[in-house]
Amino acid sequence: MWSRMKxxxxxxxxxxxxxxxxxxxxxxxxMSDWEAEEPLVIVGGEGVYLEDVQxxxxxxxxxxxxxxVHGHGHPLIVEAVSRQSQELAHSTFLxxxxxxxxxxxxxxxxxxxxxxxxxFYSDSGATAVEVALKMAFQYWQxxxxxxxxxxxxxxxxxxxxGDTLGAVSVGGIDLFHEVYRPLLFHVQRAEAPxxxxxxxxxxxxxxxxxxxxxxxxxxxxxAGETAAFILEPIVQGAGGMINAPPGFLSRVRKICDEFExxxxxxxxxxxxxxxxxxxxxxxxxxxxxxxxxxxxxTGGTLPLAATLATEEIYSAFLGPxxxxxxxxxxxxxxxxxxxxxxxxNLEIFERQRTLEKMPxxxxxxxxxxxxxxxxxxxxxxxxxxxxxxxxxxxxxxSKSPYPGEGRIGHQVTLEARRRGLITRPLGNVIVxxxxxxxxxRELQEMVRITYESIRAVTxxx
Ligand code: PMP
Numbered sequence: 001m002w003s004r005m006k007x008x009x010x011x012x013x014x015x016x017x018x019x020x021x022x023x024x025x026x027x028x029x030x031m032s033d034w035e036a037e038e039p040l041v042i043v044g045g046e047g048v049y050l051e052d053v054q055x056x057x058x059x060x061x062x063x064x065x066x067x068x069v070h071g072h073g074h075p076l077i078v079e080a081v082s083r084q085s086q087e088l089a090h091s092t093f094l095x096x097x098x099x100x101x102x103x104x105x106x107x108x109x110x111x112x113x114x115x116x117x118x119x120f121y122s123d124s125g126a127t128a129v130e131v132a133l134k135m136a137f138q139y140w141q142x143x144x145x146x147x148x149x150x151x152x153x154x155x156x157x158x159x160x161x162g163d164t165l166g167a168v169s170v171g172g173i174d175l176f177h178e179v180y181r182p183l184l185f186h187v188q189r190a191e192a193p194x195x196x197x198x199x200x201x202x203x204x205x206x207x208x209x210x211x212x213x214x215x216x217x218x219x220x221x222x223a224g225e226t227a228a229f230i231l232e233p234i235v236q237g238a239g240g241m242i243n244a245p246p247g248f249l250s251r252v253r254k255i256c257d258e259f260e261x262x263x264x265x266x267x268x269x270x271x272x273x274x275x276x277x278x279x280x281x282x283x284x285x286x287x288x289x290x291x292x293x294x295x296x297x298t299g300g301t302l303p304l305a306a307t308l309a310t311e312e313i314y315s316a317f318l319g320p321x322x323x324x325x326x327x328x329x330x331x332x333x334x335x336x337x338x339x340x341x342x343x344x345n346l347e348i349f350e351r352q353r354t355l356e357k358m359p360x361x362x363x364x365x366x367x368x369x370x371x372x373x374x375x376x377x378x379x380x381x382x383x384x385x386x387x388x389x390x391x392x393x394x395x396x397x398s399k400s401p402y403p404g405e406g407r408i409g410h411q412v413t414l415e416a417r418r419r420g421l422i423t424r425p426l427g428n429v430i431v432x433x434x435x436x437x438x439x440x441r442e443l444q445e446m447v448r449i450t451y452e453s454i455r456a457v458t459x460x461x
Contacts, residue, residue, distance in 0.1 A: 016041045016053060033407075040417065045072025048438050050422060061416070061423040061446050063435045066237065066269050066387075068300030070348045071437040077299050077344040084340035093121065093334035100339035107346050108306060111278055113287040116308040120326070121334040125268035125294035126162025128305035129230070131328055132264045132290040133166045135313060136228035139262070142316045142324055150261070153185075154218060154229045157199075158192040158239030161230065161266050161292075170230050173239055175427075188222045190215035192236055193244040196380040196391065197399065204245050212251040223259035228290070230264040234280035234384055237269035240429040241382050241389025250284040262289040262313070268305070269387070272296030273349070273436050276358045276385035289313060299345035300435075304338035354436050358385065364440055368447040375451070377458035388432040390450070392458060402428050408457065415453040421446055430454060 017039045026034055044051035048071050050058045060068060070077070084100060091098060105119035122131055133153065140150035155161075155170040162168070163176075169184035171177045172192070177184075191199045193211045202210045219229065233249050236242040256263040265288035270280035274296065277283060281291070290313065294305035317326050332338075349355065362385050372378045372390055379393035392408055394400045402408040409425025416423050423431055432450055434443060 033410075047071040047073070048435050048442050056420075058417065058420050058422045059442060059446050059449070060435060061421045061450070062431055062433050064300055065295075065424070066274070066433050067295035067298075068435045069272055069296045069345060069437070070299050070352070070354070071435050072300075074299065074344075074348060074437075076348055076351075077301050077341050080340045080344035081301065081337055084337045088336050090332065090335055090337070092331070094329050098334070098336050098339075100336045100343060101334040104339045104342050104346075105306075107343065108293070108308065111346070112291055112308050113279065113281055115287045115310055116291055117311045118309045118314040120307045120309065120328075121339075122305045122307065122328075122330055123303045123332050123335070123338075124162065124305055125266075125292065126164040126167045127330065128268060128292035128294050128307045129161040129167040129170070129264075129266055130164050131307040132230070132266075132292050133170065133228070134328055135290060135307065135309060135326065136262045136264060138326065139313050139316045140227050142319075149225050150227045152188060152222065152226050154188045154190060154222060154226055154261070156192045156231055156236065157189050158194060158236050158242055159230070159232065160236070160238030161232075162268070176238075188218055188226070190218045192239060192242055193248050194236075194240075194242045195245060196382070209245055209247055209251065212248055212255075215252065216255050219255050219259050219261065223261055226259075226261045228262035228264050229256050230266060232266045232268075233270060233286065233288075234275055234283055235270055235387050237387065238426060240391065240426050241384075241387055241431060243382050243384045247284070249281070249286050253284075253286045253288075256289075264288060264290045264292065266292045268292055268294045270384075272345075273355055273358065274386055274433070276355075276362050278349075278355060280384075297345065298338055298341040299348065301341045301345075302335070302338040303332075304335065304342055352437075358436065361438070361440065361443060362386065365434075365443055365447070368444055372451060372454070375455055375458065378454065386434055386436060386438075389426070390430040390432070390454065392428045392430065392454065411457045412450075412453050415457050416449055419449045419453060421449040421453070423450065 020039050021035050041053040042050050043053050048060050050060050108119055120131055122128055140147040153170055157172040159172040161170050168177050168180050170187050191211050195204045200210050234244055253263055265281050267279050271293045289310050291308040298304050317324050369381050372381050377392050378390055379396055379399055380391040382389045394402050409428050412430050413423050413425055434446055
């Protein structure tokens, strides 16, 4: 509707902008800054482009917050959503079932690491995590009287798992999470494998993944009362696109096995091809006990999440006793339209051989990112597949960060927007996270605009 009203007509855009400022409260936004800026009103999406109400097109450099997979408006997903809406838009999943959810569960189990056999739906990344935490906790409560002490969790510093209170409890980003601490349950922390700013002042690879040894120590001390270790495999996204060194993830799996604690892999961001494989756990042949999926599951079109569990966990919830039930569910759990979109998303992976095309594109992206290190204020460039973080620093030698008030990342984002690229920073880290369908030419264009925007902002300041 808006796209039809927009061309050459500033009226609705200005009106929408002021209505937005009058009535809305945006997520993760300092609203006093928002109110001072002109809101960008997006009215359309096609392929890797978004279009604003003025008709200006932008490359979607963050896959609409890390969820778009095959581009906007993919006809197969549009068709599936339309068909499913006409057949059945929604019916409860409590006590009933429906074809799209069943078929999708079968597909997900077929794709996930072997040994995950059960799918529990919810509707966002945070709820997928919340479900995993509750399952892990209740599993040990029900497994045997001897395991009832296992009630706690271990998580990494810089972790991000969503914004509901359980997910915030395991989160480790002070800026986002500290204010809520009085509301949260206690969690043991192991240090993130943040090689650029190593908390142990070591250097990879000479360190031989020293942090994994320290992590093992935390597990050893607390295993008796720990239900699960939760982590974002391979890349800690919101913490600043921190990539774990090879071998870290498989060490975590080994340690969890040794000390009998569950491993929860939060693949909300890394899942569905983002790191080059369908799931990041595949890079190190790891099978978690619980796997959290969301974002890309519907190709970035509708909210849907899934927590996958092993049969061992599932069977601890069976029994004649009502109290063994997993007491969790949402009104829109397993929504048929979202499940139909997810089925279409997975079909596109097959039809377009999306994953087979990734290595070449990842290689290209890697090459294109090389010149960034020539920029005076780029301290570190991190890439895992199509997840890129470019850390800006005031001074490269001392790695001194830009002060938060200057909002350097935000300045770069605004500059990139003027040049036709949508991105969103994580503090001083510029994020580039293109849809998997991005063509080589579009990829080069995204990188070029990012480079020029960083140079324009950091070298004029
Ligand atoms: N886990 C991870 C690893 C994430 O990156 C995110 C979102 N960025 C979440 C959980 C939360 O997902 P949602 O925003 O859908 O609740």
